[in-house]
Amino acid sequence: MEGAKRITIRKIASDLNLAVSTVSKALRDSHEISEETKRLVLEYAGSLEYKPNPYAGSLKNRRTFNIAVVLPEVADTFFSNAINGIDAVAQEKGYHVMVYQSHEDSAREISILRELLHGRVDGVLVSVAEGGHNISVHAELTAKIPFVYFDRACEEVRAARVLTNDYEAAYLAAKHLIERGSMKLIYLAAGSNLSIVNERREGFLRAIADHQLSYDEDSVVACTLDDSRNSEIIRNVLRYNRPDGIVASVEKLAMQTYYVCREENLEIPGRVRIIAFSNLSIASLLAPSLSTVVQPAFEMGKAAASLLFRALEKKIPLDEQRIVIPSVIVSRDSTA
Amino acid sequence: MEGAKRITIRKIASDLNLAVSTVSKALRDSHEISEETKRLVLEYAGSLEYKPNPYAGSLKNRRTFNIAVVLPEVADTFFSNAINGIDAVAQEKGYHVMVYQSHEDSAREISILRELLHGRVDGVLVSVAEGGHNISVHAELTAKIPFVYFDRACEEVRAARVLTNDYEAAYLAAKHLIERGSMKLIYLAAGSNLSIVNERREGFLRAIADHQLSYDEDSVVACTLDDSRNSEIIRNVLRYNRPDGIVASVEKLAMQTYYVCREENLEIPGRVRIIAFSNLSIASLLAPSLSTVVQPAFEMGKAAASLLFRALEKKIPLDEQRIVIPSVIVSRDSTA
């Protein structure tokens, strides 16, 4: 099975009594080859189903036509849709997509990025993991290879990025709760080192201030990104802090809250309203249906990939370009 | 940014006044190199953060350390979890994972597989798209490169595969409905060309027969895999066929049924019970919570990847190995 007949440019050349260079040029439709020869070569190559070895050429011209996507988790509605956007562009451009998961472990993220530094791919798209980022690796990568952040970026690194309007969206989410009648709001934060989560927090706090509601240090609840302790944290908040409105910075925290409310017999939205940053397609089938801040996952992936390919095709330098695509609030029963 | 100083084995050799082959061997810890020299080379290479170009070596020894996963959709609870399983093994083995989506389009699947035929990856994992399969491409791939099906396989192709016990699971799902009191069962089939869907259908029908319930041609409802017409199909079935128990062959059909039942004001499980093949983690938060046949997505991905790597490492020929990992039924309110 392994060593099946590999068809090389050399075989074609010798079969046709031509030089390899002639065949190479003919295949790439060079002007310095006669139509006659081109036809001959193309035809024969076609009949053999010849396809060039993708990595032989890459050695010479430094292009693998592979790109990497590094993100926390594939099994996540936002990220899997972002991959779809990336994939759509990659397919169109004839690129191949390698997917890497950091599982929110920044050490693993670093080792992944390190590997990517040495020629396996032509460009990299990253959505960073929570935790202490090794900025130097990110910076090194940016310097070496076209590189674009999407959704979750390292603020300190000068690199292109595609984001959503986290601050405004969180502001509007909080405002939405307030308009529905909530007075005591809390924000469930996931991962303190994530700029997007912090942006959302600031938008949230701003909305509270703008509406003359009070808040204290308990208004922002630090959750973890692995789920182990979140139930407990959320339960305590609901029991002792007694909020009547919740903004969840990520989908999984909203789900955790649902479970806890069920256990504690707290009615949603009667006792507490909840809205979450989430791309769950079946949010409307939950009990109760969940109001969401929907991020443009597909579009963000697409935009990030487009940016990357523009750089790969050398049309434009990447610098610190910044694209912002707005999120949309969808109101459902959890904030009725 | 592009042409940054690339550190090659040759540079190391000349800097250290050694031959490239000596450096190469030292780096690979060959026994024919003195400890002294090894230390020297390793140290210097380390200080330069040298990493071999992954594709230079691949030219010679035919190994890219890349594998491909070809599946219908990343944004799917089953497939994204399967990717997790695959990724776990790949990471451990030092392999890189390229992901390709067919989007249930078998023409696209074919063109993807064709591309994979020519050396971009060392092995391929496939879960086939619905529709007319070009068996010859699958067969060609099997002959050329280590190849494993997972979950959705081409029956006609002689290749290794990792499956779940679709027949039995469907049997048990139907039995579950019957035991709860359902008398008139239907099966929502998605995609006629999928062997797993057909296996499930047979298990379903067998359960009905074994329990002396009647069925006719309307008991098996042919749905589509793109959602456009499913609502209508399901609505008609519910209106005119009036089943009191439904087995959905895939998650999305269950979700469609939920929407339709809501529109039509049909109570679940009062008016109709429903159970679905699904890996939705929040099935218990739906209204009502959804009973599911949970496939071992992660384990199947892991098993398929392990099989593939065993072949890649030449330890074992792939032949037509067949691994079956059972699904688990989780009973919830939709079948109460």
Added chain:
DNA sequence: ATGAAAGCGCTAACAT
């Protein structure tokens, strides 16, 4: 218009 030859970065058989 075609061909010979060098080389991309690395490995491995074959010297020394």
Added chain:
DNA sequence: ATGTTAGCGCTTTCAT
């Protein structure tokens, strides 16, 4: 123990 040499498959000057 170290070095020389010849490729892997392809592209690209530089001849002819």
